[in-house]
Amino acid sequence: MSKFQGRHFLQIPGPSPVPDRVLRAMDMPVIDHRSAEFAELGKEVLAGSQKIFQTKNPVIIFPSSGTGAWEAAIVNTLSPGDKVLMVETGHFATLWQKMARRFGIEVEFLSTDWRHGAEPAAIEAKLAADKSHSFKAVMVVHNETSTGVTSRIAEIRKAIDAAKHPALFLVDTISSLGSAEYRHDEWGVDVTVSCSQKGFMLPPGLGFNAISDKAREAAKTNKMPRSYWDWEEMLKPNEGGFFPYTPATNLLYGLKEAVAMLLEEGLDNVFARHKRLAAATRAAVTHWGLEVLCLEPSEYSPVLTAVLMPPGHDADNFRKVVLENYNMSLGAGLSKVAGKVFRIGHLGECNDLTLMGALTGVEMGLSVAGVPHRAGGVNAAMELLEERNATNTPGHLKVVKN
Ligand SMILES: Cc1ncc(COP(=O)(O)O)c(C=O)c1O
Missing domain, CATH: 3.40.640.10 (Type I PLP-dependent aspartate aminotransferase-like (Major domain))
Structure with a gap:
């Protein structure tokens, strides 16, 4: 069981x-x-x-x-x-x-x-x-x-x-x-x-x-x-x-x-949703004081965010801690970046709350694994999602004011 x-x-x-x-x-x-x-x-x-x-x-x-x-x-x-x-x-x-x-x-x-x-x-x-x-x-x-x-x-x-x-x-x-x-x-x-x-x-x-x-x-x-x-x-x-x-x-x-x-969602809305979730993820990562692997803003992936671990901390160990404590699978670093990065997928069947759950799991995992970080990345992501919801969010993600 x-x-x-x-x-x-x-x-x-x-x-x-x-x-x-x-x-x-x-x-x-x-x-x-x-x-x-x-x-x-x-x-x-x-x-x-x-x-x-x-x-x-x-x-x-x-x-x-x-x-x-x-x-x-x-x-x-x-x-x-x-x-x-x-x-x-x-x-x-x-x-x-x-x-x-x-x-x-x-x-x-x-x-x-x-x-x-x-x-x-x-x-x-x-x-x-x-x-x-x-x-x-x-x-x-x-x-x-x-x-x-x-x-x-x-x-x-x-x-x-x-x-x-x-x-x-x-x-x-x-x-x-x-x-x-x-x-x-x-x-x-x-x-x-x-x-x-x-x-x-x-x-x-x-x-x-x-x-x-x-x-x-x-x-x-x-x-x-x-x-x-x-x-x-x-x-x-x-x-x-x-x-x-x-x-x-x-x-x-x-x-x-x-x-x-x-x-049904509309491809342009699908693309916008992914971009927005990716931006929220980067807001969390940056707040934690960790580094996004991608260095060119025009090339940030809407699909996933690869995060560099601070020196002396193993990404695979961190992923193991997250899996064992929070039942969440994060992507491993592959070949040249094995052990150095972990990857957060935010694609497909993913929405604001799924992402918030995932980022919460990452933030709690960083604490449990003893990885130095600044608490509150989840809040930074939430602020970004709230902000964009109120302004230019497409389709079903729009905040409807009654
Ligand atoms: C960009 C890219 N190319 C190729 C592959 C290989 O695809 P598959 O594992 O379905 O054979 C993958 C798998 O993740 C991928 O992400």
Whole structure:
């Protein structure tokens, strides 16, 4: 029996908590995936996904984790021996880079200090110098989940255009889609990679590729062997609402509900809510006297906040104290920042009171773990939430005066 009453606080930056509405929607008998009934569901979720990616082009849904969707993006657009430009924004960019190398891709990997996003000017300079157009793609992680830094995708698109470079633009939105502002078509992205367990508020198990016409054309001539991940194999049956192999039927029921929830709230309101919760989190962190890992205000993540531990204090020990005392999971520091940072997820099914609960757990944990801090961070967050509620909070978060 659990020693805790009440619910577990899952405040990691994904998988994020699954709303009751989505859980109930998935609680269905499995249906025949070759039936007319399934085709209706298939068509609905494929069209619904396009709205979340903000694209008129096809979105492909794989039964996979985000890593599978990364692989699909590579094997459909690139050939062994191709050169790509990537930026080491953190742990996940590093993993995607390793994967590309395994497929025989030559990667030029621009480094950062893991406290800044991909720099549009640096990308422009590299591409402008590449007169022979040897770079076949620019690959960037939008929201680097290991650091809480969000790269400026629209500006990177402008940088590619300013360099007049034909490289494809591949973007990982695994932890940003449905939480941080993202526009596949408007921002001229060729492949957007995503997954189910973060902004979509679903359990893990779906991987997505949104693709441009240019990416689809590249897939017709590229030389990478593939089968399971082949876009054209998917796109043909998708036209009728079907899949070439057994889809994750019940996750698709959940996807239908999650898309409905995001659209009911309105994507702009969803983005504003995440930004506001992130700002409140930073207000608490700053008040505690701790440091936010992200150093560039225009790159603060709306999805999560990575917090640096004071020297001499281990972030994993702190997380353990919080879990054991308050039944809350916080995100671990990964690879280069392991033990040095902890991450507070504020994405998906998260509102003012959920966040206040989470921040209270962090503040109490800091006391119990003996981490030096200034008490009252929770109040600082509360003040920020109250202030913005009274002025410019969108949708259901507005304070209604009777
Ligand atoms: C930005 C980013 N990219 C890729 C991945 C890998 O996705 P998955 O674990 O679903 O394979 C993650 C996982 O958290 C992520 O946050």
